[in-house]
Amino acid sequence: MRAPFVTILSIVTLSIISILTPRDLAAQSSLRTDPVQAAEVYLNQVQQNLTQLQSNLPTITSAAETAAGKLLHPKSRIIILAPPGFDHELQTRPGAIFPHKIATQIPESPSRNDIALLILIPTQPVNNTADLDQLRKTFTARIETARTLTAAGSSVITFTSIAWLDGLELDLSVIANSSDIIDLTLNNPVPTMQAPDALPRATSTHLLPLTTAALWTYNTELFAACTRHGKLPVARQSFEIDTRQKRFYRYQNQSFHHDRWLDPIPPHKLGKAYINQLKSLTRDLQTASMNDIQQSIYQIDDAVHRNATIHLKTAGPLLPHFIPHNNIHQNNIILASNNLTSTTPNIQPWLNKNPHPNDLIMVLADHQPAWSEAFGDYDELTRLHQTHVPIIWALEAYNTYPHELEPTDILIDKFGFVGDARLNIPNYDTNLGPTSSFSSLLIYHTLLAPFTH
Incomplete structure (x- = not known):
């Protein structure tokens, strides 16, 4: 499929006037305030956040121990009280456990064997009192549902930032009295990332990647807690590895293995190892991918100043739901697009659009190769090739070769592993701890850090 593109490109005349190289853009951007600095500060802050998350491991492990005891019951459920996307994330990513127990709707008859994951974080920037009022209503509805579940004996595990909840005038008694609280409050949030002074002092820019990291840290500790109860959960394996889906169908809708066992895994071991993997990935972005990140920011900076x-x-279960709108210089210059099912409002796909050569396309996906059919059919991709619009690709680079890219393309390596999950479990046949959603959210916010309110 790719070979014809080379032929098409060879007969198209490129307008040098309309296309600037990354080096040209870097030279132009250096005349203004360097936009890369905010991105570097942001990545440094994420490293600190991950270190802080490790200090929460005792709370995470305690919550996982409670959940493991209940999930041994065959009719137990995992109820997700969260923004759209988190249920799909916990069901479909490699390394997921108990996906068939996840309830996408609140059960009519909750029981003492159920576990609720209550996520109280903002998923869009809070820029005014109207945004704050909407956030308060959303949180109140989730908290009231959690109250109903605790009254039925269900356990609630809360992922939130106490700093965000302060001042929202919410009744938090159900959280304080009946919940394990995994506090995602940030120490010294980056000043440029803060909401207006009258609003809480942390923003979703930090909390979304950190919440994703906390959820999968909890997932690894839940796996370990089950082994201490004498059970080995069935972990989902990527279809990149289970290509014929034999393993998937063998264990479909099965909570625990009956054909293998592991020795009990001690508390904190897997959670600490997973967070270290995320810190290593972030460090790779700060070093090996930093040049590509810088060139991408220069491209975005140039597009912003030209009002292009x-x-x-986007792709994946989480990112399409969390794209803030009107967040760059108050201009609606981002047209979000997604081929997958999404409930995000105002979605406008790039398909069948006519990007101008002076426009810019950003692609945040997973293991799909650049310019592959995952991003459009043959005719659509051919038309994009002929347009010569620059594209920033944030992908797992092991599937994309440099010669497959246009001269104006930039490839940011997400440093994911084949099969997504990075945490090896000795004597087990698949890994835990996916990183693709974390890295997509991290790169997205890193690229837009200089331009986001």
């Missing part, structure tokens, strides 16, 4: 259109293409 930036077309955004």
